Amino acid sequence: MRDFLKQPLNILEYQKGLKLEKIKPFNLIYSEEDYLLSVFVEKLSELAPVRILWGSELDLQSFLSLLGESGLFTKSQRELILVKEGEQLLKKLKDPKLIRSLANRMKTKAVFIVLKDKLDKSALQKEPYKTLLELGDFLEAKKLDKRKVREMVKNKVEKAGKKIEEKALDYLLEIAGDDLLFLRGEVEKLILYAEREITLEDVKKVCITQKESDLFEFLDAFFSKDLEKSLLSLSSLFRVGIHPLVILSTLVNYTLRLLTVKKSQGKTEDILSELGVKHPFAIHSHKRYLSNFTEQDLERLLERLYWLDISIKTFFNQPEKTITNMVIDYLAKVETEAPLEEVE
Template sequence: MNLLEYQKGLENREIKPLNIVQSEDEYVLKTFTDKLSSLYEVKLLWGDELERKSFFSMLTEGEMFTRKKKVFVVKKGEEFLKSVKDGAYFVSLAKKLNKVSVFFVISEKINKSQLEKEPLKTILSIGDFLEAKSPDKRKVRELVKSRFVKEGRDIDESALEYLLEITSYNLVELKNEVDKLLLYKEGKITLEDVKSVCFSSAEYTIFDFINAFYTKDMEKSLVYLSSLLKSGISPLQIQAILINYSIRLFVASTSARDQTDKDKIFTELSLNNPYLRHSFKIYMEKFTAMEVKNLILKLHTLDIAEKVYFADPQESLKNFVIEYLRYAGS
């Protein structure tokens, strides 16, 4: 069964104790795991780290103290299954599991003859065989288009087609690139925007510069900025992203007290991408709330200098980066 179909109505489905997932698409698998996590207590394990003797106790640890069903997702499941080829072991294991289910995720392609060999043959007599297949191109296009609509943004058809082609319709890559585009600028997204942000003709991308700036690396910031400006990226667009990041960083720095707070604030700030969350945690360690406040004021001053007093945007932005990072590093 296709994993996308399996997860429909998952809350009403009786999940079998042992199951096999053949993973062809990491994004589909992640979507499934997220769905599981919204319903049950989910724990991720790695097959190459598991041992036959301790596996059962690991699955049932704390079982008598919880009423919620527990689900274990075992990545690199093939490694554990190779070490335990005894079908009787899995029959015995399934009988002992009460409020626990296991999904063994196998990244290798499985053919029909392999399904008829142990231990897969026995496991599939107990549980389900699910395939995390990539959606067809038409479905992927609809998913990407709906993401822009959900965010209240419009994208040119030529830009959308180009984005799909350069990512080869890979949902994991598409999610990252769409997140970048949504942060890049306001208004309609054009083909030029996609080329600039996703696969820029510059040696570096705008997000290389952003990461260098918010980790206070002046040398890299200037190298990346120079490359971007030479490739034709507008300094005003770069400033817009700096302002966007700075405001979010200030809100996060002044609102979050602990890790739980951080995750809640990140969600409220639409920082849902794992890479962005990780980056912002690093930025929060590099910048104090007072430094970020000062940064916002200086960016505001820079904006006035350019728009009111007609200061040259390229030179002004370069000077701003040098002066601010010199101040921040002192």
């Protein structure tokens, strides 16, 4: 047992040649890297249907009922269950006797419990971890070093029958930072875009930076009136170093654009095109934003942003706190006041 704890299985090695009959009833995954976890889920889905659950949303009885379910048409149908926020589930699933009983009765199910907090050896030797490790495997999805990431990108491009310039690869890795899920999406876009070789110019033309991606995520959440997601995205922007005044100016530009469309006569798509919004997805997003706000909402927002700018530049109010408070106050009010409108 001690030797096993010293050497958790690398998740990439574990999934090589993995067969359904080799998967144990309960397994733990310590994950530092969401990308590796997503690759693992894809691999599992090749073997059997995968159900993804969140420990914070599961009560013990629901989990037990889930493990007792059989396939719709056959009792022999296998299903794999991956539980994120596994620490929350294990606060409820603590009884080692219950865990052993479940493992003995689970003929068509196997569970992977994902942990975000790294546990030391003494913690893993306590219940319920001790019993879980005796019954199953302990996998580890650690962050990849830069050399390995570089190698993975080149291999993916080459498997698609293409090449990538070294300077293009350098720039791509720089803008992606540590977010491998973001990197994966950008590589897939480049493979579709480039003919034979991905150049530096291709990367600059096709890819956005991670910071830009985070900013778009915040704008989408804000104009979708999703307060919780707006605050999470805003906090992320502050952490990665986006200047508060950049966020403020982008909010002003978006608000002006939406207000211009509201005040204009004519087809929404044509007006947006004149304002530089031409991509179908961007048009769809803007039409959705327009349906969430009245003209009066947008006028009040523009005025609010104007005074916010003055308070930061003239009265030296703390910018992060000031913008955060505005988002909370404005979205809380507009959520209760603004009706949805049809946008043609």
